[in-house]
Amino acid sequence: MNLSIIKQTLEEKFGFKAFKPGQLEAIDAVLHDFDTLVMLPTGSGKSVCYQLPGYLKEGLVLVISPLLSLMQDQVERLKKAGERQVAALNSLSSYKEKKRIFNNLNNLKFLYVSPEMIQYDFIINKLVEVPLALLVVDEAHCISQWGMDFRPDYLKIGEVKEKLNNPVTIALTATATNRVREEIKNSLKMDAEHTKEVIYSVNRDAIKLKVEICEGNKKEKLKEYVKKLQKPGIIYFSSKKMADEYAQELRSELGLLVESYHSDILTDDKIKIQQQFIENSIQIVCATSAFGMGIDKSDIRFVIHYHVPSNPEMYLQEIGRCSRDGKDGIAILLFEYGDQYIQKRLQEDALPDKTLLSYVYKNSHNLKFNQEDPKVQIAQYYQTSKVPLNVASRQIEIRENLKSDQLEFMIQYIWHKGCKRSFILGYFDEILDTTTSNCCSSCNSKLEQIFFEDESISIVNKNVDMNWRNRLKELYKIDDESIKNRKI
Amino acid sequence: MVSNVEYITYFILSLFNRDSSLNSAQLIHIFHGRRTPSMLFKVEKEKLYSAFGLFKTLKKSTLDQQLKKLVEMKWIESSENKGYKLSKKGSEVLKEYFLNRDYPDKIVSLENATIRKSFFYQFQLVSQIFSEATYKNKQYSPTIKDPVQQVAVKEWLTSLDKPLLNLAKDWSSELEIILEKLTEEEAMMLVWKLTGHELVGNTNRQLAEILSLDTVELYILLDQIVEQLIYLIDKSECTLLKSFLHQINENHYYGLSKSTYVTAVYIKNRIKLVDIALKRNLKLSTIHEHILEITLVKQTFNIKPFIPDEIYQQLHYAFKKDPYFNFQKAKQENKNLQFLWYRLVEIERIRNESINN
Numbered sequence: 001m002n003l004s005i006i007k008q009t010l011e012e013k014f015g016f017k018a019f020k021p022g023q024l025e026a027i028d029a030v031l032h033d034f035d036t037l038v039m040l041p042t043g044s045g046k047s048v049c050y051q052l053p054g055y056l057k058e059g060l061v062l063v064i065s066p067l068l069s070l071m072q073d074q075v076e077r078l079k080k081a082g083e084r085q086v087a088a089l090n091s092l093s094s095y096k097e098k099k100r101i102f103n104n105l106n107n108l109k110f111l112y113v114s115p116e117m118i119q120y121d122f123i124i125n126k127l128v129e130v131p132l133a134l135l136v137v138d139e140a141h142c143i144s145q146w147g148m149d150f151r152p153d154y155l156k157i158g159e160v161k162e163k164l165n166n167p168v169t170i171a172l173t174a175t176a177t178n179r180v181r182e183e184i185k186n187s188l189k190m191d192a193e194h195t196k197e198v199i200y201s202v203n204r205d206a207i208k209l210k211v212e213i214c215e216g217n218k219k220e221k222l223k224e225y226v227k228k229l230q231k232p233g234i235i236y237f238s239s240k241k242m243a244d245e246y247a248q249e250l251r252s253e254l255g256l257l258v259e260s261y262h263s264d265i266l267t268d269d270k271i272k273i274q275q276q277f278i279e280n281s282i283q284i285v286c287a288t289s290a291f292g293m294g295i296d297k298s299d300i301r302f303v304i305h306y307h308v309p310s311n312p313e314m315y316l317q318e319i320g321r322c323s324r325d326g327k328d329g330i331a332i333l334l335f336e337y338g339d340q341y342i343q344k345r346l347q348e349d350a351l352p353d354k355t356l357l358s359y360v361y362k363n364s365h366n367l368k369f370n371q372e373d374p375k376v377q378i379a380q381y382y383q384t385s386k387v388p389l390n391v392a393s394r395q396i397e398i399r400e401n402l403k404s405d406q407l408e409f410m411i412q413y414i415w416h417k418g419c420k421r422s423f424i425l426g427y428f429d430e431i432l433d434t435t436t437s438n439c440c441s442s443c444n445s446k447l448e449q450i451f452f453e454d455e456s457i458s459i460v461n462k463n464v465d466m467n468w469r470n471r472l473k474e475l476y477k478i479d480d481e482s483i484k485n486r487k488i
Numbered sequence: 489m490v491s492n493v494e495y496i497t498y499f500i501l502s503l504f505n506r507d508s509s510l511n512s513a514q515l516i517h518i519f520h521g522r523r524t525p526s527m528l529f530k531v532e533k534e535k536l537y538s539a540f541g542l543f544k545t546l547k548k549s550t551l552d553q554q555l556k557k558l559v560e561m562k563w564i565e566s567s568e569n570k571g572y573k574l575s576k577k578g579s580e581v582l583k584e585y586f587l588n589r590d591y592p593d594k595i596v597s598l599e600n601a602t603i604r605k606s607f608f609y610q611f612q613l614v615s616q617i618f619s620e621a622t623y624k625n626k627q628y629s630p631t632i633k634d635p636v637q638q639v640a641v642k643e644w645l646t647s648l649d650k651p652l653l654n655l656a657k658d659w660s661s662e663l664e665i666i667l668e669k670l671t672e673e674e675a676m677m678l679v680w681k682l683t684g685h686e687l688v689g690n691t692n693r694q695l696a697e698i699l700s701l702d703t704v705e706l707y708i709l710l711d712q713i714v715e716q717l718i719y720l721i722d723k724s725e726c727t728l729l730k731s732f733l734h735q736i737n738e739n740h741y742y743g744l745s746k747s748t749y750v751t752a753v754y755i756k757n758r759i760k761l762v763d764i765a766l767k768r769n770l771k772l773s774t775i776h777e778h779i780l781e782i783t784l785v786k787q788t789f790n791i792k793p794f795i796p797d798e799i800y801q802q803l804h805y806a807f808k809k810d811p812y813f814n815f816q817k818a819k820q821e822n823k824n825l826q827f828l829w830y831r832l833v834e835i836e837r838i839r840n841e842s843i844n845n
Contacts, residue, residue, distance in 0.1 A: 072633050269691035271631050276688050468679035475619045475684035476660035
C-alpha cells in the first residue's frame, strides 16, 4: 500500500498529520496481511493501528473488547469522527439493537463485541457470512493467566478465530511481559512465520517516578503535595469511602475543585465528572481504579497513589494517564508500613477458596445465576464453563500466587534504593538504556519540587450565577429576537 | 433530632407508621420496585409511592443496618411478622426533623414509577442534542451513554421528521413554560442537571452542596421534580414535550408490566376475562393479578365492570360496618367470593379514605 494513501487516511479520518511511534509499523504489518502483536504504552494511539488499516481493507473490522465502558468509548469516538457504520454488541444490547446490527452487518465497518458474546454459535454463523477485514483483540493481556486482568472468555478467542476462517488478527496491549506476550501468540494461534511484533517500551520518560515513605503522616503529605503540585491531577485510592472522604477534605480545607469517582457514583454523574475534568472545571479527581478508562486528557500533571497498587501493570496503566501531551508530569506513590496488608486483604477477597469452589460445583442447581459476591461469580463461571473442579482449583491457586508475587514486586519497588524506572522496567524484561534527568526519586530526592506550581496560580472556587433562566438562555441561545419569533 | 444521623435514616424512618407494620423484606422489595400485586398493594395502602423503585441497587444488609440503628435509637419498635412500627419517640423525631425541611411527598401514585428514570435520562439527552443543534455543533460527546436510551431518543427524533433546529426552538420555549410552573429551586435543580453546548451539567453532589442539602435528599427531591415534570407536561399544551412523553410511555407500557399491558389492551377492546386467559394461554388468576396491577397503577381505572354490583355493595357495607373486616371474614360470609373483588373494593376504600382525610 502506498504510504501517501496511508498518510492521507490518517489525516482525513483521524485528523493527524504524523504517526506516533509504532503506529506505522503496525499498520504496515496488518496491511501486508501479517498477524500482528502490538505493545505500545498507554496513550500512544493504539486504536489507530487497527482502525486505519480497517478503512483501507475491504470488509468488517471485528473488535473484541473486554470492558463495556471501553467499547462504548471507542464507538462514541468513531461516531464523533463521523463514522456511522459502527456498532457494539454486548450484554446491554437490546433485542431490537441486535437485530438491527445483524440486518446491517454487510454495511458495518466496525463491530465491537464482548468476549462473552463472541462465544455464541449463532453470532459466529452470522459473522462467517460477511467478509472480515480484520479481527482485533483489544487489551490482549486478558488472554494470559499471567496478565493482570485474566478473562477466561479470552482463552476461547483462538477457537473463534479458527471458526471465522483465520482472518488477519491484530492483538493490542499496553503492558505485557515476555511471558504474557508468548501466551497471547499461542492462544491466538499466531505462528512465527506469519506474525509480526511491534513492541515498544512501556517506559514513558515524561512521567517522573517518586516514592514517598510516610511515617504516620501520609494524609498530611498528600495534602501538602496536592496543595503545591501543578494541576490537574488524579489521586487513586483503593477504597470508595476514602476517595469520598478525601475529596471532601480537599474541597473544604484547601478550597480546591475536587470530585470523587468510583462505581457508586450515578452513571450520568460519572460522565459529568469526566467532562468537567476534561474542560478543567475540576482540578483533581479522587478515584478508585474505575476512573481513567477512556479519559483522553492530555495535560494531567500528576497521579498520586494513596494506596499501593496491586501490580506493576496496573500501576503503569494508572500513571500512564499523566503527561500525554509529552510535557513532564509526576507519579507519586505514598507508602506507609502496613499498606501492603490492605492490598493483601483485597486479594484474599477477590478469589474463591477451595471450599467455596467445591460448594458451588456441588450446589450449582440451587444457586441463582446473578450472585452479588464476585467470588461466587468466578466459581460459577468455572462451573458453567465445565472446567473440571481440580483444574479450576489449580488455576485459582496459580492466580493467587501470581497476585502475591506481583504485590511483592511492588513492595520491592517501593524500597528499592536504585533507579526506580530501571527497576520497574525490569519487570517487563526491559533494560533502561539511558536515564533522563530527574528520572525518579532515587535519582533526585527533591524531584517533586520541579512540579510545584507558582502560588499565585492557585485557583479559588468561582462564584457561579445559579439563575436557571440565564442558564436556559445559554443552553439554547435564547435572546429577545428568538423570544419574539416564538410560536407559543 | 440527632445531629450525626443522616437524611437517609430519617427518610427510611418516615416510611413507617404507628398503625401497621413493615418489615425489612417488604421494604427492600419496595426500594427495588418489585411489582407483585401484594407489594404494589402495600405501597398503595401505606402511601409509599416515593420509595417505590427508589434504590434499585440497595443491598438488604445495608438496609438491615439502618433498621438496626433505628431500633437501637428506639425510633421504631418490633411488631408482628418480624416487622416494625414507628415508635412514639420516632414520630416526634420525624415531626421535628421535617419541620423546616420539605418532605418528599409529591409522588402520589404508582403511575410513573417505571417511567421516571428513563424519562429523565432521555430528557437530559434530548436537551443536550437540541442545545448542540442550536449552536450547529455535531461533534460532541453525549452525556447519556446508555445505548438503549440513545436508540429510543433517536427513534423519537426520526419520527418527528422535522429539522433539528426548529425542534430545538420549540423544545426550549416549551421547556421554559413548564419550568415556570415549578418553584424557583425545583427549576434550578432541573436546569443545572442539564448538559449542553460547552456547558456541563452539575452532579448530584455539586447541586446538593450548592443548595446545602444531603446528596441522598437531593436524589430523592430530583425524583419528585421529575414526577412533577411528567405531570405538568401531560397536562400542558406543549406539543413537542407531550410527544416526547408519549413515546416514553409507549416504550414503557404506560407504567405497566409488559404482560399486564397486553391484558389491558384486550380489556380496552372489551374482551371478557375468561377469553383473554384463553387467548393468552394464561390462568384466569393471572389475569386477575393483571387487573389488580392496572388498578393499583392507574388510579382512574374503572373497577366496577369486574365486580358484580351486589357484591360491590355488600363489600363496601361490610368494610364500613367492621373496621377489621378482612378477606377471611368476607369468605365466611360468601364462599364464592373472589379475592379480586375483595381487593378491588379494598383499594377503592383506601383511596376514598385518603381523599376524605
